[in-house]
Amino acid sequence: MARPTDDRLRTILVDMVAARTQAGRLWNLQRQGRIGTLAPIDGHEATFAAAAHALDPTEDWFLPQYREPLALQHFGPEVLEQYVLYNVGHPDGSRLPESVRVAPLQISLATQVPHAVGLAWGMRLRDEPGVVLVSFGDGSSSEGDVHEAMNLAGVLRAPVVFLCVNNQWAISTPLSLQTAAASLADRAVGYGIPGVTVDGNDAAAVFDAVDEARARARSGGGPTLVETTVYRLAAHTTADDPTRYVPPEDLEAARRDDPVERLAAHLQAAGLWNDEARATVEAEALDLLDRLVDRAEARTTTPDEVMDHCFVVDTQRMARQRQELLETAPAGGGPP
Amino acid sequence: MARPTDDRLRTILVDMVAARTQAGRLWNLQRQGRIGTLAPIDGHEATFAAAAHALDPTEDWFLPQYREPLALQHFGPEVLEQYVLYNVGHPDGSRLPESVRVAPLQISLATQVPHAVGLAWGMRLRDEPGVVLVSFGDGSSSEGDVHEAMNLAGVLRAPVVFLCVNNQWAISTPLSLQTAAASLADRAVGYGIPGVTVDGNDAAAVFDAVDEARARARSGGGPTLVETTVYRLAAHTTADDPTRYVPPEDLEAARRDDPVERLAAHLQAAGLWNDEARATVEAEALDLLDRLVDRAEARTTTPDEVMDHCFVVDTQRMARQRQELLETAPAGGGPP
């Protein structure tokens, strides 16, 4: 498979820088009480953005865990817009338009992995050409769902790319307590599928690996497990205090291999990037985010929206509950 | 590890022949309506008997799925006795005496696999020297529990032997629809533990592999996955009709590699076995089984035993239910 062009890499870097910048602003907004618990993206930008760019958003799907959305600009601006809405606690934040092939965030870890297999299988049944990429963490890889799904995908030769984002931590649990495996890609052989580990801080390498896996899936070659190794550079979430458990020297070392800086250096050397470009991207990213936050904060809900979209038609009991709710509930909710 | 002596193999063969003989008699009893649904052992004798013999019943545990008990004579005569009682539907059939380190049959497939890890870990915490062998089928290997348990055991370096008995079928589902893996032992690398596939029709090879895994576990080397390849020579259970799905030529081929006949031929060549010996073993096995069946059929239950052993002390509601039951229930149950 061809290495991505530097132009492509530059687009990826723009997405990465925007993601990093917006994550920082969101962190501050959480600290100000304007948004809910947030899972920062720092350290995962190359993996998510490059993986997204290796897909065709008009045909392929991206099924995320919960850190990904900031870096999925390639799938359309609605991803960020809805993510912001999600973060202010609005229910519509989990709805993307039909045209955007990205699933809602998944909070119940690893449950999206079998969904990916079913979706890919269903697309093949419907003669659709796309593939499904599903992303999950090193911690999530211990869940039974991942095993059941990878095994099923092997049998069905489903067009799936399993993207295991190994950031060395599951909240406070280090990889050494998560598994004794030398590499998570080693799981693949147990399902008769190809498995590969790539440096997740290397956007080009991630792009390559996903591109190759995608090509294999599209040509009927079945699923691939791609493990990307990265390091979680920030807290698990805004509710977490990593100084309790992350060895400072490890974090220090990881910071020296920051994926954003690495790609920036490469493109700077190639004459495609400089401080000015970065400043522009950052400013635009903040500007966009602030507008989206304002817009999200301006939206409200009515209490009985809590009953919507459960069933197509309310049951008798639900209809009564809706009635009671309209009579008794506190006025519509807003951001935290 | 040393190959088992022919004397040891002869003991194993005796157990295998007895198991095969008793399985046949139980099948007939089921057809006569004297016992409930039965899962025959045919084709698995070498694996189960040899694995049991590689363990020390005074220190090690055997956690079975549901086919194993007929071949676990090495763990004491109570295993068969209680298995017969289980088959006539008596609740005490699932209770073995404290001295017998065998767990009740497991109907909820693969759930016993994490139990094995916890038990092994607990024994180590208590400074007990034993290991835990847990047995499960190729079908069961697809359950999330197996993944979660093997991964945990790798991290804890728990003294467990995972015995995956690959008999090519899970009811009607052939191995090719169960997994795309070339071998189930290939799963081991994904957990950082050793994995080995052995011919499960070769009692000596199974003994060797389990013996080696046990030695590793006892010396702190952690768990091992041992896959044994066999062929299910009979129906899945008495409720199953394998002619609907088993290719006759495959069955024919498997019959030519019958584990009982193979070991018998070896020992016959070594002068340790002959038709007379076999006839004696068979006669004794049947005699024993018939006595156990008679004894089991003579046992009854009282209806309120249904309430026993749920909690140590009945709740208020249970106490009332027990009362109601004694007043209203049909007289005590007996065999089917």
Next chain:
Amino acid sequence: MTGTSELTMLQAVNEALHVEMARDERVVVLGEDVARNGGVFRATEGLFEKFGEDRVVDMPLAEGAIVGSAVGLAMAGLVPVAEIQFLGFSYQAMHQIAGQVARLRYRSRGRFEPAITIRSPFGGGVRTPELHSDSMEGQLANMAGLKLVAPATAADAKGLLAASIRDPDPVVFLEPLRGYRGIRGEVPDGDHVVPLGEARLAREGDDVVVIAWSYQVELACRVADALADDGLSVAVLDLRSLVPLDLAAIAGVVDRCGRAVVVEEAVQTGGFAGEVVATIVEECFWSLEAPVVRVSGYDVPYPVGQLEDAYVPDEARIAAAVRRVLEVA
């Protein structure tokens, strides 16, 4: 296509699957042993031969993946009908059932349509091994976003299964093991749909109503018929679907009779019968002339063969409860 045929409940289920697969090519059947073997009870017999391996799929032995991939199939616009071989093994998939199937529409605010049916045999009386007989209606009913259907007749098995498959919401469809061959009746040929959420008055009566679902309706009807000889007028209300629950039908018959018995096979504490009693209290407390009585399984796990008869509510226990409710002055 306007005649009827006498079928067992099992045949009725099988027929519904044949009709629905022929009618809508988006329907895909998946589960353990459902294809080449036609299901361990033969509920899916003939589907593999008729509709092929793309639409009738033998799955690896992993309930979580069966249900989890059904969610993905639904996201792709298909209409999966997943079989859990015995309801007790749905615990292995509960994170997918309660957390994913039930919430796919809710989470995505209507973007994804969880037109998923999960079929499963359940209930006792046939001497199965552990966990094969468990009744879990109370638990499933508490998982918001799931419909829960439990037919008691062969005709309803066909008509309600058809409705479940066609329903855009996810349905857990419970088939009584004892009813597979033990219940038979006239079933309309061809297209036959019974709407979800409407209870059925299985026996008219004025003195007391027995409220039940699934196989317990059969028992209740036998009790009603037997007590009729003693001059007692016992109504039987077959709920048919537990979610949605037909509140009006419950209120109507309890208002008329003033006395009620609720029968279920599950563990009593936390079982669905409690929900029915609470509903009666809410809907028609003032009509009650006696406390509602529950006839349930006991508060212990479903037992092994020899203790089964002591555990499973039978006609004698139902009849005793009916008499007890009637005795209250």
Next chain:
Amino acid sequence: MTGTSELTMLQAVNEALHVEMARDERVVVLGEDVARNGGVFRATEGLFEKFGEDRVVDMPLAEGAIVGSAVGLAMAGLVPVAEIQFLGFSYQAMHQIAGQVARLRYRSRGRFEPAITIRSPFGGGVRTPELHSDSMEGQLANMAGLKLVAPATAADAKGLLAASIRDPDPVVFLEPLRGYRGIRGEVPDGDHVVPLGEARLAREGDDVVVIAWSYQVELACRVADALADDGLSVAVLDLRSLVPLDLAAIAGVVDRCGRAVVVEEAVQTGGFAGEVVATIVEECFWSLEAPVVRVSGYDVPYPVGQLEDAYVPDEARIAAAVRRVLEVA
């Protein structure tokens, strides 16, 4: 050791764990992030430092293996205390909880002692992401072989957790998220055990009783106190343990008051409040002067942040229900 200290519920839980681990060296704590991090809420803080990595164990991220290995630990004679990080993720382990933990003793006819405690935070009101706030009491109560405990005060959190760990039967121990820091009170120092199965009269009263458990007791007490100013005498019964259920205490207070409201946060249909209503009908129907009213969550999944206040029963809804029950002539 005879004094008391003012603690939050979270501190009380933590103290119980410290006391029980010191008291019985068979006690082992396992779960996600329970050791080095002291738990995501700090419920297990200090245990790792005090009792070491053999007895306080950070587990891989797999709830089935956490509960499943706890079964094995119990078979080895240990006393595991497993944490499920949020109750909604116990679905991932339900096959082990309902099928194995709950049946270990029953299946083995008393050979194995499932002295297992599964602790888990649950309930809403703190704007958590999906599945972090789910209330599942009704479902868990229907799984025979499990005890189910849900304290409402800091002192009970300590005393009931101690009792749960010491109990030879398996206990699911529910800790209200909102109570972790939102409930505080005097807690006896040192050894403190509150027996399982005994309800607590949190407020005396004669006109109506509000029956609740966990954080809803706190709300009910506030309502009782507020309505006292209006001259209403509202009793509050804190069930404390749902299994075993204190039938006598329920009957006693309902007999006296004649009117009852049952509060829970879970989805209404199939929730445990229905069980309480059915129990009241069975135990003291003739004392009822009005239909029992349930105040519950609605029949939809627990919602995201902005809709939470609309969903979670609050003081206003409880007060309205109390007034409604009292208005019935």
